[in-house]
Amino acid sequence: MPFRKKVQLMDAVTMDRTLIRIAHEIIERNKGVQDLVIIGIRTRGVPLARRIAKKIEEIEKVSIPMGILDITMYRDDLTAVGPQPIVRQTNIPFRINDKKVVLIDDVLFTGRTIRAALDSIIDLGRPKFIQLAVLIDRGHRELPIRADYVGKNVPTSLDEVVEVSVAEEDGKDSVILMEEEE
Amino acid sequence: MPLNRKDLLGIEPLSVEEVNLILDTAKAFKEVSTRDIKKVPTLRGKTIINLFFEPSTRTRTSFEIAGKRLSADILNISSSTSSVVKGETLIDTAKNLEAMYPDIIIIRHSRAGAPHLLANICRASIINAGDGAHEHPTQALLDAFTIRENKGQIKGLKVAIIGDILHSRVARSNIHLLTKLGAEVRIAGPATYIPVEIEKLGVKVFHHIDAALEGCDVVMMLRIQRERQDKSYLPSLREYFNLFGLTPERLKRAKKDVIIMHPGPLNRGVEISSEVADGPYSVILEQVTNGVAVRMAVLYLLMGGKYEEVVS
Numbered sequence A: 001m002p003f004r005k006k007v008q009l010m011d012a013v014t015m016d017r018t019l020i021r022i023a024h025e026i027i028e029r030n031k032g033v034q035d036l037v038i039i040g041i042r043t044r045g046v047p048l049a050r051r052i053a054k055k056i057e058e059i060e061k062v063s064i065p066m067g068i069l070d071i072t073m074y075r076d077d078l079t080a081v082g083p084q085p086i087v088r089q090t091n092i093p094f095r096i097n098d099k100k101v102v103l104i105d106d107v108l109f110t111g112r113t114i115r116a117a118l119d120s121i122i123d124l125g126r127p128k129f130i131q132l133a134v135l136i137d138r139g140h141r142e143l144p145i146r147a148d149y150v151g152k153n154v155p156t157s158l159d160e161v162v163e164v165s166v167a168e169e170d171g172k173d174s175v176i177l178m179e180e181e182e
Numbered sequence B: 001m002p003l004n005r006k007d008l009l010g011i012e013p014l015s016v017e018e019v020n021l022i023l024d025t026a027k028a029f030k031e032v033s034t035r036d037i038k039k040v041p042t043l044r045g046k047t048i049i050n051l052f053f054e055p056s057t058r059t060r061t062s063f064e065i066a067g068k069r070l071s072a073d074i075l076n077i078s079s080s081t082s083s084v085v086k087g088e089t090l091i092d093t094a095k096n097l098e099a100m101y102p103d104i105i106i107i108r109h110s111r112a113g114a115p116h117l118l119a120n121i122c123r124a125s126i127i128n129a130g131d132g133a134h135e136h137p138t139q140a141l142l143d144a145f146t147i148r149e150n151k152g153q154i155k156g157l158k159v160a161i162i163g164d165i166l167h168s169r170v171a172r173s174n175i176h177l178l179t180k181l182g183a184e185v186r187i188a189g190p191a192t193y194i195p196v197e198i199e200k201l202g203v204k205v206f207h208h209i210d211a212a213l214e215g216c217d218v219v220m221m222l223r224i225q226r227e228r229q230d231k232s233y234l235p236s237l238r239e240y241f242n243l244f245g246l247t248p249e250r251l252k253r254a255k256k257d258v259i260i261m262h263p264g265p266l267n268r269g270v271e272i273s274s275e276v277a278d279g280p281y282s283v284i285l286e287q288v289t290n291g292v293a294v295r296m297a298v299l300y301l302l303m304g305g306k307y308e309e310v311v312s
Helices: A012-029 A045-060 A112-124 B016-032 B058-069 B090-098 B114-121 B137-151 B169-180 B209-213 B237-244 B284-304 B307-311
Strands: A003-010 A036-041 A066-069 A100-108 A129-137 A149-153 A161-165 A174-180 B047-052 B073-078 B104-109 B125-131 B158-162 B184-188 B204-206 B218-221 B259-261
Touching: A003 A012, A003 A149, A012 A045, A012 A129, A012 A149, A012 A174, A036 A045, A036 A112, A045 A066, A045 A100, A066 A112, A100 A112, A100 A161, A112 A129, A129 A161, B016 B137, B016 B169, B016 B284, B047 B058, B047 B090, B058 B073, B058 B104, B058 B125, B058 B137, B058 B284, B090 B104, B090 B114, B104 B114, B104 B284, B114 B125, B125 B137, B125 B284, B137 B169, B137 B218, B137 B259, B137 B284, B158 B169, B158 B209, B169 B184, B169 B218, B184 B209, B204 B209, B259 B284
Parallel strands: A036 A066, A036 A100, A100 A129, A129 A149, B047 B073, B047 B104, B104 B125, B158 B184, B158 B218, B184 B204, B218 B259
Antiparallel strands: A003 A174, A161 A174
16 A cells, blocks of 8 residues: 655654764663673664664764674564565674673564564573663554663554665665555 | 475576575574574474485485474484385375474485475475485585685586586586576586486586586585496496596696585595595585575575465
8 A cells, every 4th residue: 555754753863863862871871881782673773773883982982892683583473474574694793691782673663573682682692681772662562562762752553654764774864654645 | 585485396497586585595594503592483383394215314414403493393204214114105105294284394205206296295395305316406505505605606607516417416406506597517427427418408518527627616526326326337436536536636727716515425535535525625514514504594485485375
């Protein structure tokens, strides 16, 4: 079904401000960056994670380990009718035992992606704890999952779509709420 | 693009896109085997049967490890310990296994076409793990994966396949795959081991190993399959080694960065010398490692699809 733009929620400037705020909140909540690692969930969580890691590095002047997580192998809908999702590589080039892991994703919706990401990370080791940062929380959770850092809370209806674009993947930074055409 | 197939019976029917999908997917699964916890829940609740009517350690174990690392339940049946020895037909064996609702049956059989027969009567996905001298698709896929990892791409490479081409399903699957991906495939062996009209598959035939090795990027050595030969194709194994065995001296004709492959099991001193098999150009054990990743990819891709459509 076709979708049309309902309202623009973020542009490049507001997205950048939001990521700066999240970076500060992560440092504040964790009382610094000791043992902190950032892991982005494919696809759009990865560039967001890179940017947040970079901002934390600029603020604290230390380098922050950054990893990439592909959760396809941990999905709960593989047997649902439809083509297989493409599996891409997970690349976490450091040990996560006893680390403070901050997971980054673009949109928090049903919570099922995060459930898969948590299972996936726990199979890689035993972090001290895992926190979650998302650019947009659009509600409609199907699992008891919440984010520690939220860029923007957006009340949506189930037939709307939140479209996040990032320059690294899509050529521009924007968040648009889309609705079905009549 | 999904792998829209119920079964993997051979390389011949696959498109280049399907081959690349399998190889790309295998890259992601290779990482799983390097973890402390070498297991992901992807195929939880799926049942896989390894049905082997011929001896195998590598392929059977590789499929078994691949299934286990994807959390599938996988069990092994070998003909010597099954009802086959009591006279049960292949079709009856398959129908009985099918009655227990497996999701995938992996079959190796001495007769070409046995997996195709099963594919027609079974609801489960069938994977050909070697049928007679016909095809061994996962071996060719893991070989292509290994070449791609070492050389970046396959297009334009010169690949020599040397030895008993006549009885080799590995050779046939590799010829199909490598020509599809744009490599120049050369085959060499004694005239008795070169199938008639093999050049119709798009390969160059050599009867001398040195000419075939000239300027090669990849050399694949094949074992003499004595178990498939009721008459003598060779004067002696020693003569075979003298004329077609891969030695360090012969290898000098190949490119400086040549890689040496072998599907195993090795017959040292027959088709390959130990210096070459254990030498710096050998990627024989990498092939084994990659076999698990490629088979994980194949199991995953066959299980993610919509197989009801394909059956009807």
